[in-house]
Amino acid sequence: MSLKNKKFLIVILRFHGDVLLTKPLIDNIKLNFPDSKIDILLYRGTESIFEFNLNISEIIKISSTSEINQQYYNVGQKFFRFFTIFLSFKLWLKLFFKRYDYGIFLTTQWRVIPMSWAMIGAKKVALADKKRTRKLWKKSFNFFLPELEDNHIVERNLSSLKKLGLKIFNTDLNILDSIPVSEWEKNKKLFRNVDAQDKYCVIHPSSRRNSKLWRQENYIPLVHMLTNKGFKVVLTSGPNQYEVDYVNFIEEGINNEVVNLSGKTTLISLAALISKASLFIGVDSVASHIAAAVDTPSITLFGPSNVSNWRPWSDKAIVISRTNNEEVCKDHRNEPGKYKKCLCYISPSRVFNHAEEVYDSA
Numbered sequence: 001m002s003l004k005n006k007k008f009l010i011v012i013l014r015f016h017g018d019v020l021l022t023k024p025l026i027d028n029i030k031l032n033f034p035d036s037k038i039d040i041l042l043y044r045g046t047e048s049i050f051e052f053n054l055n056i057s058e059i060i061k062i063s064s065t066s067e068i069n070q071q072y073y074n075v076g077q078k079f080f081r082f083f084t085i086f087l088s089f090k091l092w093l094k095l096f097f098k099r100y101d102y103g104i105f106l107t108t109q110w111r112v113i114p115m116s117w118a119m120i121g122a123k124k125v126a127l128a129d130k131k132r133t134r135k136l137w138k139k140s141f142n143f144f145l146p147e148l149e150d151n152h153i154v155e156r157n158l159s160s161l162k163k164l165g166l167k168i169f170n171t172d173l174n175i176l177d178s179i180p181v182s183e184w185e186k187n188k189k190l191f192r193n194v195d196a197q198d199k200y201c202v203i204h205p206s207s208r209r210n211s212k213l214w215r216q217e218n219y220i221p222l223v224h225m226l227t228n229k230g231f232k233v234v235l236t237s238g239p240n241q242y243e244v245d246y247v248n249f250i251e252e253g254i255n256n257e258v259v260n261l262s263g264k265t266t267l268i269s270l271a272a273l274i275s276k277a278s279l280f281i282g283v284d285s286v287a288s289h290i291a292a293a294v295d296t297p298s299i300t301l302f303g304p305s306n307v308s309n310w311r312p313w314s315d316k317a318i319v320i321s322r323t324n325n326e327e328v329c330k331d332h333r334n335e336p337g338k339y340k341k342c343l344c345y346i347s348p349s350r351v352f353n354h355a356e357e358v359y360d361s362a
Contacts, residue, residue, distance in 0.1 A: 006036040007100045009122075011115060013064070013107040015208065016267065016286035018153070019046045020293060021313065022106065023053075024171050025157045030055050031169040032161070039098070041115070048267045049286075053178045062091065092118045104160045105141065108132050116140045125163045150308040173313045175271060175293040183269040190261055191234070191273070200232035201355070202274050202291075204282035205250060206243035206262075211304050211338040212283050214346065216246065220253040222281075222348040227256040229352075229359055231279070236270060236287065237262035279358050281351065283343070288312045297358045301346055304338035318354050320346055 008029055012019055019042055029038055037057040040050065044061040051059075095118035103124040105112050113136065116124050126141040138144075143163040148156055158168050205219055223233050235251060235258055237243035247262035265273060270287065274280050275294035282288045282298070284305045291298040292314035300312055302321035311319050322341060329344035 006033045006102065007098060008036060008038045008102045008104065009041060009095065009098070009100045009119065010038065011041045011103070011105045011107060011112055013041075013043055013062075013109055013112070014046075015043070016046050016049060017289045017310075018106075020049050020175070020286060020289050021153050021173070022157055023050075023173050023175060023293065024154055025104070025160065026053070026055050027172065028158065028161055028169055029166070032166045039100075049175070049271075049290075050178070051268065052180050053175075060091075060094070062087075088114065091115070095119055102164055104164075106157060106160075110137075113137070113140045123164055125160045148306075148309050152311070152313065153309055154313050171313075173289075173293040174295065175290070176275060176295075179268055179272050179275070183266070183272045186269045187265075187273050190264055190269075191259065198232050199230060199278040199359070200234055200259075200276075201226055201279040201281060202234045202236055202277045202287075204236045204270075204280070204285065204287035206237040206246050207283050207285040208238070209338075211341070212285065212343075213246075214283055214301055214343045216250050217253065218346075218348050219250045222351055223250075223254050223258060224256060225348065225352040226355060227258075229356065231355075231359070232259070234259045234273070234277070235262055236265060236273070239263050279355055281355065284310060288317075292317050299351060299354050299358075301343050301351070303343040304341040318358075320350065320354070 010022060010025065012022055026038055029036055038055060039058045039060055040056055041060040041062065043064045047059045047061060050056055092114055095115055100119045100122045103116060103119045103122045105116065105124065105126040108127050108129045108131065117140065124141045125143040125145060128144040128146055145156055145159055145163065154171060154173065158171065161168055203219065205214065207213055226233055235247050237247045244263040247260065251258060251260045271290045271294055274291050274296050277296050280291035280296050280298040283301050288298060288300040289312055292312035295314065295316060297316045298312055299318045299320065302319055307319055307321045311317065322345060326345040328340055329342055332340055332342040332344065
């Protein structure tokens, strides 16, 4: 088999953290086929973490289901149907003429089936899922990855290579090589209050999902403990206004001086910022995975997510997660589903004790 010019498509219709965790898969494809071309198909808005990744030939962006629904209300039913059919056919032609050799589908949405059909002659691997037992799903791919169980998402992604007859060389998540000089320079302008030699801690309290959040008031004593220990504290968040407001509320309750960069960083400049930090503290979000990817010691607070599947992929990551002995708090005991697995069982002092261990060992 020729080692040259192999073409791969990775389909990952999920969100930022899931996209980042495909990095070892992309790197290992290049180690199998150094001259390969790797395209990645993802939701519009989740591409920024790979914007400067030289191992990716093309980033193909499509609308998420929520965006499609919004377009439906904006343009009207008749035009909307014509428009979506046109875009779907345009994408189908694009994938058809790309002539891929391999396809890796890391999502279980039905909309990926026509994408698979367009890749005539390619070896295609997809996810097995309890909800995807129909013949249509099973006939559309050559191989299937088992459900996660207690495995990590990185391990599951990499197992697709074995299904395709390829080798796994390493499992490194490092993204420092993808951070351009311009992103480091942006941080210098934003980050004037803290000297580069200072020990600083990045706290990223926000998440796209409310069920993953810690109580805002818990961050206030935690920040006081950290500043008394000698840390400078930097607060960050995603760009949407809800997350920015969430962090601003925390800042208002803190008398000590902190640097509030909420909503002011891109994912890549956030990675640059975290890479120089002595410590990162956050909830289960893309920022915690970024901390792992730049090898910064971190503390991540877990509630509803399965730690085995989603813990930060790093030996320097401390995870505080719910055990069977943790009581459900009185405020959330009657909440549905994931909200019942709240983070209220975690005290600020518990987080600080772990932070103190990191500080003393640095």
